[in-house]
Amino acid sequence: MKLSLIAAGMLAAVSGTALAASNVTLYGVLDAGVTVSKQHGGSTLVNMSNGNWLGNRWGIKGEEELGGGNNVFFKLEQGFELSSGKEASEGKAFNREAALGLNGSWGTFAMGRFGGLSSDSGSYSILGGAPYTTSFSTIGNMYSAFYLTDRYDNSVVYQTPEFSGVQGHLMYSNGRAGDTNKWSYNSHYYGLGLTYNKGPLSVDAIYEVLDYDGEANKGKATQLINLGASYDFGAFKLYGAYEYAMHAPLQDGVGSEDYGLSNYDLGKRNNYHAFAVSASTEALGGEIMLQSQFAFGKNKGELDVGQEKKFNTWSVGAAYFYHFSKRTLMYTQAGIGSAGKALKAADQLRGWNATIGMTHEF
Secondary structure, three states, rough: OOOHHHHHHHHHHHHHHHHHEEEEEEHHHHEEEEEEEEEOOOOOEEEEEEEEOOOOEEEEEEEEEEEEOOOOOOHHHEEEEEOOEEEEOOOOOOOOOEEEEEEEEEEEEEEEEOOOOOOOOOOOOOOOOOOOOOOOOOOOOOHHOOOOOEEEEEEEEEOOEEEOEEEEEEEEOOOOOOOOHHHHHOOEEEEEEEEEEEEEEEEEEEEEOOOOOOOOOOOEEEEEEEEEEEEOOOOOEEEEEEEEEEEOOOOOOOOOOOHHHHHHHHOOEEEEEEEEEEEEEOOOOOOEEEEEEEEEEEEOOOOOOOOOOEEEEEEEEEEEEEEOOOOHHHHHHHEEEEEEEEHHHHHHHHHHEEEEEEEOOO
């Protein structure tokens, strides 16, 4: 009996030590507002909008020390709509991010599902060059001019240690939506990036490739070069971003059947240049952000008779944030934009919108 009690005590002590060495956190974001919008040719709409500033999510993350400065970590994050409670992506329990990895003085390595380097999504995106990048509506954010990557399954990522403010980032997806086929029949993602963050200056440079192996309309691989920078002058912060997209789909997936532009996203697709110039400052007890972006380009493939090869688009947005606390803020934002030549058919790039809402983090 005494031996049993001693053994139980030892087991409890060992278990307590293991639990003390690990750390698991439940966290989340709730974001909702009301948006008034009007697209070209449509009616003025008033909607409850979700995830305007930050996407609605809940998640669990944890870390355990392995010794020698090394740690194992995980992160599981699901998105949802606050207005209806439904999952953001049907059939994916943790659609926003699912990662298991190791980190130490040698860097960080992770496996799972996460956003590409220019996606502005998740833990490993390094997209910069604008104050609110892809938040709020397409009209008024970077989606209206830039082609940005997404979240991808079957991914691995490695981040180097930081050397004098410089850090390297590598990411690969063995199959963006599945890797059960022969390797040459999966659609892959390759990403390489460098960031510099020191003092008031931040810079990012990203090169990405998306191939279409195994798809019926394979065409040329998309190549993306993104450059972004910001400098904090104290009184205000100035941002700039540039993208050269080669053989890329149109912005924000507008090359769809809805707009009669589906053949723009086949074969050689489109080459275009995108730019963003923005600024932010503290004022009126909160923070004001101004963001602008524009793009122009040309289709490189075979189009139907009468279809315009060239296209252009621009949008401007402004936002105001007031913090009630470290975890709760109110925001208001408005955007206006238009598009020309081939993209005149893309109503989602032409119009205006205005939003007011709040965000709470836990």
